[in-house]
Amino acid sequence: MSTPKLSPDGARIAYTTLSGQLEIWNRAAGTFEVILPSVSTQVSTPQWTPDGQRILVVDNERINNRFREGYNKLRVIDLATRSATFHAVAPAPRQISERDEGAAALSPDGGKLAFIMDSRLYVIPVDASGTPLGEARRVGDDIADLPSWGGDSRTILYKSAERVRSVRVDGSHTRDIPIKLEWRQAVPQGRTLIHAGSLWDGVGTSLRHDVDIVVHANRIVSVAPHSAHAADVPVVDASGLTVMPGLIETHLHPLSLYQGGQFGQVAQLMLSYGITAAQSVGGPLHQSVELREALAAGNLLGPRLFVSPPLWEGNRQFYSFARTLRTPAIAELEIAKAKRFDADFLKSYVRAPIPIMARIAQGALDLRVPSGTHMVQPGAATGLGGTTHLSATQRMGYGWSKSLARAITYQDAAEVYGKGDFFLIDTLFSAGALAGLDPGIVTDPRFILVPPNFVPGLQNAQPPTATQLASIINDATQQAKVRAAGALVANGTDSPLVVPGISLHLNMRGAALVQGNLAALYSVTRDAARVALVDKDLGTVEQGKLADLIAVGGDPLLDLRAAADVRFVVKNGRVITQDEILAPARTPQQLEARQQALAAQARLCHDEPQHCETGGEHAH
Numbered sequence: 001m002s003t004p005k006l007s008p009d010g011a012r013i014a015y016t017t018l019s020g021q022l023e024i025w026n027r028a029a030g031t032f033e034v035i036l037p038s039v040s041t042q043v044s045t046p047q048w049t050p051d052g053q054r055i056l057v058v059d060n061e062r063i064n065n066r067f068r069e070g071y072n073k074l075r076v077i078d079l080a081t082r083s084a085t086f087h088a089v090a091p092a093p094r095q096i097s098e099r100d101e102g103a104a105a106l107s108p109d110g111g112k113l114a115f116i117m118d119s120r121l122y123v124i125p126v127d128a129s130g131t132p133l134g135e136a137r138r139v140g141d142d143i144a145d146l147p148s149w150g151g152d153s154r155t156i157l158y159k160s161a162e163r164v165r166s167v168r169v170d171g172s173h174t175r176d177i178p179i180k181l182e183w184r185q186a187v188p189q190g191r192t193l194i195h196a197g198s199l200w201d202g203v204g205t206s207l208r209h210d211v212d213i214v215v216h217a218n219r220i221v222s223v224a225p226h227s228a229h230a231a232d233v234p235v236v237d238a239s240g241l242t243v244m245p246g247l248i249e250t251h252l253h254p255l256s257l258y259q260g261g262q263f264g265q266v267a268q269l270m271l272s273y274g275i276t277a278a279q280s281v282g283g284p285l286h287q288s289v290e291l292r293e294a295l296a297a298g299n300l301l302g303p304r305l306f307v308s309p310p311l312w313e314g315n316r317q318f319y320s321f322a323r324t325l326r327t328p329a330i331a332e333l334e335i336a337k338a339k340r341f342d343a344d345f346l347k348s349y350v351r352a353p354i355p356i357m358a359r360i361a362q363g364a365l366d367l368r369v370p371s372g373t374h375m376v377q378p379g380a381a382t383g384l385g386g387t388t389h390l391s392a393t394q395r396m397g398y399g400w401s402k403s404l405a406r407a408i409t410y411q412d413a414a415e416v417y418g419k420g421d422f423f424l425i426d427t428l429f430s431a432g433a434l435a436g437l438d439p440g441i442v443t444d445p446r447f448i449l450v451p452p453n454f455v456p457g458l459q460n461a462q463p464p465t466a467t468q469l470a471s472i473i474n475d476a477t478q479q480a481k482v483r484a485a486g487a488l489v490a491n492g493t494d495s496p497l498v499v500p501g502i503s504l505h506l507n508m509r510g511a512a513l514v515q516g517n518l519a520a521l522y523s524v525t526r527d528a529a530r531v532a533l534v535d536k537d538l539g540t541v542e543q544g545k546l547a548d549l550i551a552v553g554g555d556p557l558l559d560l561r562a563a564a565d566v567r568f569v570v571k572n573g574r575v576i577t578q579d580e581i582l583a584p585a586r587t588p589q590q591l592e593a594r595q596q597a598l599a600a601q602a603r604l605c606h607d608e609p610q611h612c613e614t615g616g617e618h619a620h
Contacts, residue, residue, distance in 0.1 A: 001025070003045040007052050014046035014055050020320075022046065022057065022077065036077055036084055042320035043075070044103035049130050050110040054078055056130045058096050058103045058115070060318060061086045067395065069316040069351065072096040072324075074104065074113065076130040089124055089136050090117060093315035098323045100284045100310075101145045106130070107153040112169060114139075114147040114156050118326065119333045121147060121158055123169055139171050143333050145286060159286060161340040186298030187218045188573045193229050194236045194549070196243035200557060202525045202540035205518055207555060213243065215547040218573030222543055236575055238551040241567055244521075245541055246276025246303075246548035248528035249504055250425045251388055251492025253620055254283045254291050254305060255321065262451075263291060265585070266500045267302025269449035272581045273501035274566040276548040278303045279492075279532045281372055281388045281425070282311040282347045282620060284321050289341050296572075301581060304548070304572065306344035306532060309334060311620065312360060314351035314395075319620065322349060331356045335363035344532070346371040348384060350394045357382040370533050372425065374619075375399030380416050386423030386531065388492070390478055392619035402478060407471075409478040411485075418485030423531045425492045426479045426523075427619065430471045431510025432498060433464035438561065441502060445578070448585045448594065452601040454499040476514035483515065490528040491520070494620055505564045517560050547573040 004015040004025075013025040014035075020043050022036040035055070044058035055077045062070040072095045074087045089096060096104060097116040104115035106126070113124050117136065121144035124136040139156065146159045150166070157166050157177070164177040192215045199211040201223065210226040214233075229235070249270060256263050270278060280288055288307035294300035311322040312334065325331040338346060346364045348357045348371070357373065361383035364371035372388040373379040377399050379387060390409065391402035401413040417424055435441060435458055442459050450458065464472065483489045491511055493503040504524060512520040529539025537546045549570040554562030569576045584590065 002042075005046045005048060007048050008050055009052055012052075014048065016043050016046065016057075020059075022055065024079075035079065035082065041318065042099060044099045044320075047104070047106040047130075049106070049128065050108070051128070053080065054130050056104070056106055056113070058099045059086070060099065060320075063316070068318045068393075069395075070318070071316065072099055074115075074130070074132065078129075085131075087132050089113075089115060089122070089132060093324070093326055094118065095324060098310060098317075099320040101159075101286055102323060105147050105149055107149045108151055109153040112153065114149065114158075114169075116144055116147065118330050119143050119323075119337075121156065121167070123156070139169065140167055140174055142174075143337050161337045183293045183297045183299075185296050186572065186574065188215075189217065191216050191221075191233050192236060192573070192575065193233050194243060194551075194570070194575075195226060195239050196241065196551070197239040198242040198555065199223070199541060200242060200244040200521070201542065202245040202522070203542065205557075207242065207557065210239075211243070213541065213547075213549070215570070215573050218547055220541065220543055220545050220547050223541060236568075238567075241551040241553060242555060242562065243541065243549055243551050244556060244563070245525040245539055246550050246569065246571065247274045247504060247524045247563075248490075248532065248538065249275045249278040249303070249492060249495065249500075249524075250281075250490040250528045250531055251427055251494050252278045252280050252500075253321070253494070253496065254278075254280050254288050254307070255496065256284070256287055256291075264300060264302075265449055265451060266496055267291075267295065267300060268581055268584065269446065269451075270495075270501040271302050271569055271571070271576070272446045272449060272566065272578060273505060273564060274550040274552070274569060275303045275501060275504060276550065276569060276571045277306070277529075277532075277534070277538055279306045279345055279370075279528075280308040281345055281492075282308050282321065282349070285309045285338070285341060285343070298574070301576075301584065306534070307341070308345040308347055309338045309341075309343055311347055311349040312352055312356070313349045314353050314356065316351055317349075325352060325356050328355055328359055331359045335359065338363065339367055343367065344369050347388065348373045348379070348382075350374050354378050354382060357384060360384065368533065370423070370531060372423075376401040376413050376416050376422070380420040380422045386417075386425065386488075388425045388427075389494075389619050390424060390426045390475075390482065392427075407474055407478065409481050411481075414481045414485040414487075417482045417487035423488040423490070424479070424482050425490050425531060426482075426507075426511075427492055427494045428472065428475050428479070428507040428510045429494075429498065429619075430468065430475050431506045432503060433461075433468040433472065434506045434509050435502070436461040436463040445582060446501075448582065450499060450502070451496065452594075452597045455598060455601065456605060458499065458502075472510045473513055476511050479511060480514050483519065488527055488530055489523055490531040491523040492528075497620060502564075505560070508563065509560050512560055517557055520560060521556060521563065 102116035529535040553565040
């Protein structure tokens, strides 16, 4: 159940499933019914008309069968007839900005709809059925998100970047709402000594043995051979383990809810597999900033998070967390908002026009953060920093970096990366088949954190076929070509499209089939930090850097499975054991909730198997 909304009489709850299907829960009967199947990825929060006879959502009306794209429109569902009608709020290509933070809210009296279009707040009158009447009117000039109504149906509350504001529906009486929100980064006090039996520091090509790593607060102050130490310095005994840099996930979408997985659960799973930092490459910005602060403050357990605005699109879009930037002026508004939020990454998505791509590239340079796209060209030519896949969905037709038939990256594409100082975040989706070679995944205590939608696939995983193995090797070979051309290469995953945490290890193993273990490890530590432009602080175990470390069993240089055998994590100087990471999932309430979620997933796969099919995902 996602984005629930109580009916006016309190008897029913309208909500969406995480595939975008609209359902209603009857509170008295304890039953649900499907109102409308999904036509896109996710719809907005449902809005009831005052009479309880209709529901309004923002949905994406697909406009062709050749490519997954359309316009965000108001969709009115008549509950008596189960009929649904799309309504544009303005002539195309103008549309509701997105289906998440830029969606729509119906006034309590049912007569007006507030929504975000072209990154500003608009209001349009609607009749009793929710059908728009007349033209939409812009309410204010400032950038806006997350509209909601006051009880008088005359006042709208909204976010304007970091500010909370209110305005009358006629555009008057705009004012700031003073809200004092404070947080403090969680930093340990004093010194801690970690005695490592072995150390791979992320710099060298071999292990160092019997090493002391001294951490003061959250910084490494020394890395030296083991020796006597002051009696009052706490010692973390890793003498039987290998200490190495914390892993960095370079392709994440921090969605609060996605296909049955909650971000809190996803964050714990990533941390349990040694991921101490994660780079978002597209997500709801207000929610992402909240998550970044909660993780930094220690109120949420998981890796440190580097945030990104939504996927920035052109006239048409698909995902609920994509936003249309139709014109350079709108792009400048969104880039200014990203700067006010101190965003860590900017992503130009598959339909952004070339002038918009160039502005996004400049915005990232202004912020001194990385930027990315799906297209090797015109991505490199517009000044963007790299691609977030080696080859993925796009709309221009000439920007592919792999051939269609054989999935080959040819010399010209590889050299754009290498000679153009254009990074690659690769996502070896084919490497997911390697899960069948590691049956220990499903018996590991950490499996309790795996989101329900991934459980059946992992439980039923079989060793890869010869064809699957050949596909993995082919994909890893193309990545190796880009690296050999001189490009900076990191491995990421596109989580939560694939199973978080575990997939990064599978992708490392896939890359290592061609490039070897050392290159695979660099791609998720040292080189990943360089891609994220955080290598001054992260990616290696050296004096002066932030203390993001993991202690693993075995030697990951010899066997990459050792890198997944995480015994404890050090994030920002804080030592966190696996028991601490798993504790929230082991309470009686959470264990019961997990069983219910797994049962619901099983019913879904039985009753509607199309929701559980794999292999048809689209890269974000």
